Amino acid sequence: MAAMTLRLVRTPEWERVVLATFDRQEPALATVTRAFDLGLLPSAMDMLTGGYVPGRSDFADPSLLFVGLAGHREEVEEQAGALVAAVTGNGGDAQVLEVAEFLRRRAELVRDKVRRMVAATGRPRYYLFDATAPRSRLADLMALIRESAREFDLPVLNTFHAGDGNVHPTPFYDPNRADHEQRLRDFSRRILLGCAAMGGALTGEHGVGLEKRELMPEFFAPEVLRAMHGIRRVFDPDGLSNPGKLLPPEPPPPSPSTAPPPSPAPVLPPSTAPSPAADRRPAAPIRVNLVDAYLEVDDPGTTFAQVAALLAGTPYELCYEPLGGHDGDPVLDAVDAGRPGLREPHPIAPRDLILGVRVGGLALGGTVTKDVAGYELRKLVYGGRGRLGGLRGLRLRLTPRPSDSRPVWSQPVPVPDAVRLVRRVHRAGLPLAYLGMLVGAGTATVCGRLELRGGRLDRHLRRLRAEHPEVDWRTGDHGRWDDLPMRWLRRPDRSGIGCTDGTPWQAGGPPVGTLVDAYASAGHGRTWSAAVRPGPATGSERAATAALCAGVAAVFEAAR
Missing domain, CATH: 3.30.70 (Alpha-Beta Plaits)
Known part of the structure; x- marks a missing residue:
């Protein structure tokens, strides 16, 4: 008999949805950027681009932006006012709706979009897949989707979660056309490879399965894939759990004769910030990207006070004050020790702040918050206490600071x-x-x-x-x-x-x-x-947990 414990979430005091309409997708994307420049914290931010039909310059279809706001009344009303101003400032029309009315309107708008696409193209079916790009590269990704639609002659809509860059391209096709299946495969491959080049993720929601497995090496280095295989063997030594899914064949270990000489690799996978204006780089080893809302720390001496000083005057903060700590404590030490945060889990638990790490010889994670490809190895460093190797760098998510x-x-x-x-x-x-x-x-x-x-x-x-x-x-x-x-x-x-x-x-x-x-x-x-003192692990359950932890640590040791 299986059992599950679920966390309940309190119903918000106040909820509204801003429905924005734009003639073109570019001002809609500019509004997304402006919302995060203002430090807004939407409960949801989805965009549905205008339909694109290759060769039909006369086909007009609006782009829609849906922004959910939830919380206490003061928060929702202030954020809704700021968002409406951003929409109108970019030439769009905005309405603030109650949730029930929005759900009705959204169903009508999406239905009408799909019907217009089918009527204009004669393609009665659509194929939907997902990937993730950094928020700062969404405009580049939208351009790539249209360029690929022209090349493969596939009409396309695109619905995506604009707040986290999780895109869902939706090309339309005719199931009676024998060549359309290969066109769809080529189209999706082109988009996924583009996300890899932009520093994104293979999948943000749908998973890898069989369809995307062959593209895993485009997103993960060979040593990271070997580590994932090793950890899978720790928990599933007989390969009984969903065999053949998720991970591609394990890359062979590097031969000493062919392995490249060690080089000073960057502490984290390279950032994809589009311009110096989006990425503030002070002389100190802390780098802040305000478009994608993250910071990078690669100096073990960097303290929470230094991070706060760098973020002063921005709409963002690092939402992590380790219980019992000082602002002069090093950030890397607190994460390595797994120290709980004062405000945990509101608005976010410390482990979920981790986007990327370099630990031992592995560079894990990236720049996006939504990534379900492979295993979330980056989060293992929280509380690793050196057992996975020396923690040499972190990329941490930033959140809007309180008003x-x-x-x-x-x-x-x-x-x-x-x-x-x-x-x-x-x-x-x-x-x-x-x-x-x-x-x-x-x-x-x-x-x-x-x-x-x-x-x-x-x-x-x-x-x-x-x-x-x-x-x-x-x-x-x-x-x-x-x-x-x-x-x-x-x-x-x-x-x-x-x-x-x-x-x-x-x-x-x-x-x-x-x-x-x-x-x-x-x-x-x-x-x-003070009456409770940490004691040695006892009991079969703790012993089994210790054995699993030792197995995971051995995988990281082998990667070094």
Whole structure:
């Protein structure tokens, strides 16, 4: 009997969709870039280009942009206003719709587009595949799609997730034409190879399977493919799990007589930033690409403070403050140690910030957030603690910085009262980046941080105080590095502190009576306590996990 544990996501307080219409695809793409220049954080951003029919310059079809906005009312209204201004500034028409109305309109618009294409071309079927390109190269990819459509005489629509560059070209064909199947294969190969040249991914959603397997070597170096085969053998030594799928035949190991001499390879796969304006490169070894929203760190001494200084004045931040850390801590050390973040998992967990790494002798990952080709080996470095080799470089995703951020905390109250208070605050649906409680001798302080990405927090602070009038809520203007959990966990006597799964307000969590000198976090679902000390692994399950970890480490050792 199988079992599965699923995470539930809170229903947003407010949701709207901006539906934008443009005569041409170029201003629609310019609006996508402008949205991220403004630091907007859409819940979805999809684009449907105007249909292209080779040889039909008279065929007119609008390009559509669908941008979902979800969160608290202040965030959604401010972001919707900024987005409408961006649309109209690029010559488009914009409407702000409720979700139900948008779904109805989208179904009609997509249906009508497909019908127009079939009527104009006489091609009754379409073939859909996916790939991913960096956001900064979407205009180049759209040009390649049209150029390839002309070459292979295939009318094409293109629907794609513009926020992450995941494209879905949709060429139309006639199943009764014997030559169309090969044309479709050649067309898709041309587009996929173009994505490889642009620094993209083979697939962002659909997977590799058999169809794309032969193109894996165009996206992954031989040593990375050998590592994937090695890790597959660790978990599936008999090759029983979906054999023949995903991975191409394993490349042979390099012969000592033919192997090239070692050279100073770049710390990360080369960036594909289109221009110096998109890629700020200071003298320090930190590189920031504001179009694709990532930064690169290749100096083990680079600190969080240096990263924050470089990002000052931009709409982006590195959403990672390791619990108990200082802003003077090195970024690579924190990732290698797998230190949890203060705001985890809001808006994103630290492991999911990792786009690319160089560890040992392997360069893993790339520049895009959506990549399901092969195995996500890059994320193994989070908490690797040197077992996979020395961590020599990182490419980390950036997120829009909050428009308003305030720490909040209560006066000390009896521990049972604090547990009840955490439950009530958590259910209230406030814009909390984190929530927890610090337990002392018989009393506890409930603490958290309110954050919005659009608008101000005044309404939510009033609501917090009105719904809990018995609590003396306090707030401040200090930065996250000085929040109560950070200061508590970095005290010198916390160096050997242990962590246990569960919290006092969860079933099966540590009993209230056992908590002394502890921090319990709702976001992590864990409790750090001076009474808990890390111990050696015991039990068959932990032993099996240790054996798997040793097998994975051996694969990386062989790559070195």
